[in-house]
Amino acid sequence: MRIEVPREAERLGATLFYGVQQVYELDAGLVRGEAEALDRIIQPVAYEAIEAVCSAMAVVVPVRGERIKLLEGVLAGIPHACLVIVVSNSDREPIDRFTLELNAVLKYRRLTGKQVVVVHQRDAVLADALVEAGYEALLDESGRVRHGKAEGMLVATLLAALAGKRYIGFIDSDNYFPGAVLEYVREYAAGLLARHSDYAMVRIHWHSKPKIVREALFFAKFGRATVVTNRFLNALIGYYTGFETEVIRTGNAGEHAMTMELALKLSHASGYAVETRHFVDLLERFGSILENPSPDVLDQYVEVFQIESRNPHMHDISKGDRHIGSMMAASLGVLYSSPICPPELRAEIVAELRRRRLLRKDELPPAPTLYPPLERVDLEAFAEGVAGEPFTAALLR
Ligand code: GDP
Ligand code: CO
Numbered sequence: 001m002r003i004e005v006p007r008e009a010e011r012l013g014a015t016l017f018y019g020v021q022q023v024y025e026l027d028a029g030l031v032r033g034e035a036e037a038l039d040r041i042i043q044p045v046a047y048e049a050i051e052a053v054c055s056a057m058a059v060v061v062p063v064r065g066e067r068i069k070l071l072e073g074v075l076a077g078i079p080h081a082c083l084v085i086v087v088s089n090s091d092r093e094p095i096d097r098f099t100l101e102l103n104a105v106l107k108y109r110r111l112t113g114k115q116v117v118v119v120h121q122r123d124a125v126l127a128d129a130l131v132e133a134g135y136e137a138l139l140d141e142s143g144r145v146r147h148g149k150a151e152g153m154l155v156a157t158l159l160a161a162l163a164g165k166r167y168i169g170f171i172d173s174d175n176y177f178p179g180a181v182l183e184y185v186r187e188y189a190a191g192l193l194a195r196h197s198d199y200a201m202v203r204i205h206w207h208s209k210p211k212i213v214r215e216a217l218f219f220a221k222f223g224r225a226t227v228v229t230n231r232f233l234n235a236l237i238g239y240y241t242g243f244e245t246e247v248i249r250t251g252n253a254g255e256h257a258m259t260m261e262l263a264l265k266l267s268h269a270s271g272y273a274v275e276t277r278h279f280v281d282l283l284e285r286f287g288s289i290l291e292n293p294s295p296d297v298l299d300q301y302v303e304v305f306q307i308e309s310r311n312p313h314m315h316d317i318s319k320g321d322r323h324i325g326s327m328m329a330a331s332l333g334v335l336y337s338s339p340i341c342p343p344e345l346r347a348e349i350v351a352e353l354r355r356r357r358l359l360r361k362d363e364l365p366p367a368p369t370l371y372p373p374l375e376r377v378d379l380e381a382f383a384e385g386v387a388g389e390p391f392t393a394a395l396l397r
Contacts (some may be wrong), residue, residue, distance in 0.1 A: 013288025129385025
């Protein structure tokens, strides 16, 4: 891969947001010697380096009722060296879709020898292990892990931590292009290789999203909700730095990867709020606006890379595109409810949501459900709780 070094960066306290980086070659050939890598604004990333990151990375694939063919394509796109954790919340009746997924994945694992783990997020063993580990926040009234993609991702993050992985990346299971999946994982690796800190995150900025407009393909670049979310996130950063900025471009980007150190420190939100919350959480914790809860991070930086992918992003839209209105309300609700949101910005958020008829006159933006950082989990107790399960055998080997 050949990728540009970030041209701009915004710093706030111990957070460092890099501008979007373009990819010039998906495959840059063999990297010969240091000379080529030095003093260039466009840098080659060696195969071996990408492979090394992949073998330290767990790729989490959340699934809920997707067609098996799509899931199989996604698995085919993930580099062999990665540990794959499929976390499902698919129905078990009237048709047991989870068992269909399990069988497909086990067959795939046999044929490729790739390390793949499958787990159902509503499995009672997981819930009990979480109780043992002191993390009931994730459970609902029935005593099982709550429904939802964010909740599945948190469970999978813990499993990746048990497996001793250094990095964790997320790839939706409804992606039509295995080639795009491969590209995202390589970009995760390229970003993580460029980090200087133990606390780093890489987010994918889609090059385009194909749509049918007037019976022809149209490659849309700007999501309607994303544009609004980015505008407000940038306004928040500008408020504190005193300089207007456009640095944030991935305020709603779902495809992302992190170092495990960072994944365990963040407090994650549920539902549509999850991505925007990452940014707000970083600023709350490490932006030196509020008191910083983690002095260990302050002597480094938290680095956020944004990489523009080359493949168009095409996921399953037959289930209806994300509801743009609720996505916008949830994203701006995250910002609105944060203690670092200045009153001026709060007023603008309310005005924006009312203008779009996403809020009634007497309503305020919705506050997100937040989960405490996973570093609170007693990992040893969690490991004991899941020991002996089929999915841990593959994790702990
Ligand atoms: P969108 O792409 O953001 O519009 O949302 P999708 O409905 O495509 O969901 C994103 C990914 O999360 C897909 O791979 C879904 O199969 C998966 N997913 C959705 N809900 C859940 C859930 O409750 N649990 C898990 N584990 N995965 C989910
Ligand atoms: Co989707």
